Amino acid sequence: MTSPVVDSIASSGFSRRTFFRFAAGASALATMPILTEAHLALAQRPHFADPNKGIHIDANENPLGPCEAARQAIADIIPRGGRYLMDMEEDLTGTFAKMEGLDPDSVMAFSGSSEPLHYTVLTFTDKNKPLVIADPGYEAPMWAAQVSGAPVIKVPLADPKGAAAHDIKAMLAASSTPGVLYICNPNNPTGTCTARADIEYAVANAPKDTILLIDEAYIHLCDEPRSLDFVKQGKNVIVLRTFSKLYGMAGIRMGFAIGRPDLLKKISVHGGFNALPITAVAAAKTSLLQPDLVASRKKIIGDVRVDTIAWLKSEGHATTPSESNCFMLETGRPGKQVLAAMAAKEIYIGRIWPAWPTQVRITVGTHDEMLAFRKAFKEVMATNTSGLVPPQLPGRLAEHPFSHLS
Numbered sequence: 001m002t003s004p005v006v007d008s009i010a011s012s013g014f015s016r017r018t019f020f021r022f023a024a025g026a027s028a029l030a031t032m033p034i035l036t037e038a039h040l041a042l043a044q045r046p047h048f049a050d051p052n053k054g055i056h057i058d059a060n061e062n063p064l065g066p067c068e069a070a071r072q073a074i075a076d077i078i079p080r081g082g083r084y085l086m087d088m089e090e091d092l093t094g095t096f097a098k099m100e101g102l103d104p105d106s107v108m109a110f111s112g113s114s115e116p117l118h119y120t121v122l123t124f125t126d127k128n129k130p131l132v133i134a135d136p137g138y139e140a141p142m143w144a145a146q147v148s149g150a151p152v153i154k155v156p157l158a159d160p161k162g163a164a165a166h167d168i169k170a171m172l173a174a175s176s177t178p179g180v181l182y183i184c185n186p187n188n189p190t191g192t193c194t195a196r197a198d199i200e201y202a203v204a205n206a207p208k209d210t211i212l213l214i215d216e217a218y219i220h221l222c223d224e225p226r227s228l229d230f231v232k233q234g235k236n237v238i239v240l241r242t243f244s245k246l247y248g249m250a251g252i253r254m255g256f257a258i259g260r261p262d263l264l265k266k267i268s269v270h271g272g273f274n275a276l277p278i279t280a281v282a283a284a285k286t287s288l289l290q291p292d293l294v295a296s297r298k299k300i301i302g303d304v305r306v307d308t309i310a311w312l313k314s315e316g317h318a319t320t321p322s323e324s325n326c327f328m329l330e331t332g333r334p335g336k337q338v339l340a341a342m343a344a345k346e347i348y349i350g351r352i353w354p355a356w357p358t359q360v361r362i363t364v365g366t367h368d369e370m371l372a373f374r375k376a377f378k379e380v381m382a383t384n385t386s387g388l389v390p391p392q393l394p395g396r397l398a399e400h401p402f403s404h405l406s
Helices: 004-011 016-023 037-043 068-080 087-100 114-124 140-148 168-173 196-205 228-232 261-267 278-288 293-314 335-344 367-381
Strands: 055-057 107-110 131-135 152-156 180-184 211-215 237-242 255-259 326-330 347-349 359-363
Touching: 055 367, 068 278, 087 107, 087 278, 107 114, 114 140, 114 180, 114 211, 114 237, 114 255, 114 261, 131 140, 140 152, 152 168, 168 180, 168 196, 180 196, 196 211, 228 237, 228 255, 237 261, 255 261, 293 326, 293 367, 335 347, 335 359, 335 367, 347 359, 347 367
Parallel strands: 055 347, 131 152, 131 180, 180 211, 211 237
Antiparallel strands: 107 255, 237 255, 326 359
């Protein structure tokens, strides 16, 4: 028996055979594939959606793609593609460690950050050690918890009509024996940041055997302090970084887990020390070494986000106060209807979270893409969308794949 997510992706034209290849790098203990943002977006994308047509602002991708220097690095390394060149991986992690003042043994490279996210949950949760997560929040950790047999405790975001940050004190109070407390900062899907003081409180007050998994996939897009210093202090913290967002390498796949060496050794049992594509390694190192790349892309994405949210506000629509490349948009009607109506105009927006059924997630695209979004959204909101649902979500798929988790 397959899961709703697997069925949904298959019905979207993504074959089961292709889908289950993503499970190849997982532990033999894991009977489910590792889910990424791409899978979760695809699961709610109408089956007729052509990735080469329309505007896709549903998967928190960066439409800018890799920077020019990274593209050149990929081209330059291609002739050496017949070699494993695993020393390049050590060079990459060493470069990052030096830039951040870390012990090189505290950095491990993966194909994106989804792998270490899943491996951390698999390693440190079980039936007696729950996963504690914000709601709404990124769903992938819950998928891993299903594999480990761990209870999932979802804690509503604090002040949902305001800052919409993680309610750290409530998360700590939710269980006396949490295996993993997951903090995505900025949060996916809201794009909101949790204050440094709150994260410091979590580090200081979490039970001694609890792992704080701090997902900084979107950290380059905000001004909040980073969390790598907790690793330097030897805390029970694993920080995730990815090149998929600001660096525009979602399809190239490269990321890091940063933590004490003993913690990284434990999660590597599920899938570590695998040879990574040399194209991804070359692009990642080159991207790290571009001095103005983070600042320039942060400004480009931020300017478009601010402009889009200001327009929505002028039209009477509320959004979360995002500092990322996505935000939640209140539609005032069932979000699934809006998603379907936008898809009919070939504008593919993000999915719905059960906790906020009238809100949809919007990824920040290019300036022109967001102008097209504005036009379509205004037209949709001026019409009756009652009865419209994404065509690939009948029966079980009409419900969110994780709606049964408490």
